[in-house]
Structures are given as structure tokens and as C-alpha cells.
Amino acid sequence: MKPLEDVRIISLEQYGAGPFGSLHLADQGAEIIKVEDPRTGGDVGRYVPPYAEDEDSLFYETFNRNKKSISLDMSTPSGRAVFEDLVRNADAVYSNLRGDVPAKLKITYDDLKHINPKIVCCSLSGFGMTGPRAAQPAYDYILQGLTGWMDLTGEPEGPPTKSGLSLVDYCGGYVAVLALLTGLHAARRDGVGMDCDVSLYDTALSMLTYPGTWHMNAGFTPVRTHHSAHPSLVPFQAFEAKDGWIVVGCAKEKFWQRLVEVIERPDLGADPRYASFAERQKNAGTLLPELERIIATRTVAEWLTPMTAAAIPCGPINDVSQALQEEHASARDLIVETEHPRYGTLKNLASPVRVGSEQPEYRRAPQRGENSEEILNGVLGYSPERIAELNGEGAFGASA
Known part of the structure; x- marks a missing residue:
């Protein structure tokens, strides 16, 4: 069996953060049943431009591989009845909605425990x-600003800058499925389910990590650094070479000693001003300009070859195309393919979650309602007559 093949999750998910989290469970064999509202056309991710047509989009394909979909109008009594039958036969209900919405939709543990005490x-x-902002909408960009991330990012004289990726969303997805699996373990052990209340805000604030600890306990004020330099380790930053950029990091003293040999400046290694982490940080104003001058004299390849041979932490600053073409990405099987009726052979990025030696199998994201018959018959055991009755009552949408 696949690692999570015995797990069934009913998902009211949309856009990026929620689907990103459950994607990793689906790749490990969990049955993710997406409940999509026919009144709104299902997951809004289906319509995200620029690569979107009808209900297909490359954005949606990115986050919904290996899942199933049922189109269900939970605002109708019959649609709600189908949802509750799904809950009865599931391990978890997973959603990424505004904080006050789960209670309104009656999808919290107190709302569902009479149906399935282990849910x-x-x-x-x-x-x-909970909290004063619970009813407010929030998106990654908003939270990067609110929790201090943007104030920390960018050049010292530049404007506050967001990450080039939606890292709050993606980290929030990881935290959510970690919470879900933790809850699932406890529910199977104790026979009692629970709520898992996870937020993007909590995730982003907690990821301030040691700068937050330094500030609360020692009054440290984080500042933006030139060329994305580490706040305390010197040198550890981006350097501009003749034909591009590289990152060099001396996170241990041995790396500094190796670096001065590679750049043919042993005098810097012998200079007492640069003899330790603390001294190099104190004298960064004289050391870093000299290192920048030296590294600018050769190409990226001319520096990476001897630095790599000396086992100094280093790497090129790739663009997206270069990153996807790295030999190591191919060796790690990080590019996967599925077949799609509109896109043909579609390339996607594999989950980094590795469990055991078997490679996951990959299936394209489902069309809205594509798995309805399989779910209604196979999971719920509905007869054709029952399905027809529910359809007539609008359980699957007015035009089903």
C-alpha cells in the first residue's frame, strides 16, 4: 500500500494554500475528495490567468494532482445530506476558508461529531x-506585510519587498497537513476527533524565528542587508561575478579559511580583524567591499569550480529556466508528467515529501465533478434511484 492509502479526506479547498497542502497527501496515496460548489464553478483556481480556458488552468493543475472531485451544492438539504454521508465515511474534513466560515457552514468538529466521532x-x-481578525479575509501578500516579512526583504535603500513566491501560502499548507496528520494519529489512537485551527498569520509570525527571539529578548532590530547578506554571518551573501551572481556562505570557520585560499588572499585569513564570526561581523564594512571587488574579476563558473572543489557552500543565482534545468533536479525526479485532455503531456513539479523507496504515481487534476459517479456509487453505495432523487433535488447543482 501507499503510505496514506487508508486515509480519506473530504476537502473544501480553493486557490493555492489549501490545495498545495493536500497535494502532498494525495501524492502519498491519500484519497482527497474535493467538494466543489456548482454555483460558483468550483475551485476558483480553475480560472486563474494567464493560462486558463473554460475550467482548466495551469494554476489549478499545479495544486490538484492525484485528487478527485464531486460537484455538490451544500446549501441544499440534499447536498448537505450527501456531504454528511461523506463525513461518515471519511477520516478528515479539510478546508481553507475565512476563519468564521467553518462555523457558518457547520463543518467544525462540534457540528460533525454526531455523524463521525473520529472525524x-x-x-x-x-x-x-478566534481573535479580532478572524472574520477578515487574508492573502499571502497581505500577511507578508503584516508579519514583518516585507520590512526585512529587499535592499537597504529600497522599498519593502515581498518574496518572489507565495511562501506564506505554501508554508501554511505544509503546517495545515502536519496538523491534520497529527490530529488523525490522535483520533485513531483515542477514538475521538477534534478541530485543527491553523492560520496563515500564525504560520508567518512563527517563521520570524530567531530574529523575533532576538528582538523580544535582547532588543534586536532587524534591518535589510546589502545583497541579501546574512544578519550575523560574514561573508554569507550574494556576490556579483563577471557574468552573473553567486551566493557564497561561510557558516563555519573552516569555510572562511577555505575561501581565502580559493580567492588567493590568505592575508585576509590571517588578519585579526577577520579572525572570527564576531570580528568579521564587526568589520564587515571593510571586508565585504574587498570580497566584492575580488569576485567581480571572474565569471560564475570560474568561481564555482574551485569553491565547489573546496566544499565551500556556494551556488549560482539561477533564473527559473536555469533552476528547472539543473542536473540535480532531474536526478531527484522533481519534474513529473501527466496526460491532460486539453494540455496533452503536462509537466509539473513533484512533491518534496519522500517516504520509502517507491515513487508516487501521478494523475492529472480532476475536472469539476469528474469523480461524482465513482464517489456516489463506490464510496457511498447510492443506488441509481437515490442518485436520481438527489439530482432532482439540486444536490449536484441546478444544471447537473
């Missing part, structure tokens, strides 16, 4: 289900 109800929201 784990995991909510990933912007601000969580």
Missing part, C-alpha cells in the same frame, strides 16, 4: 477561527 476537522484560514 478530524482541519481549518486553514487567514487569521484563524
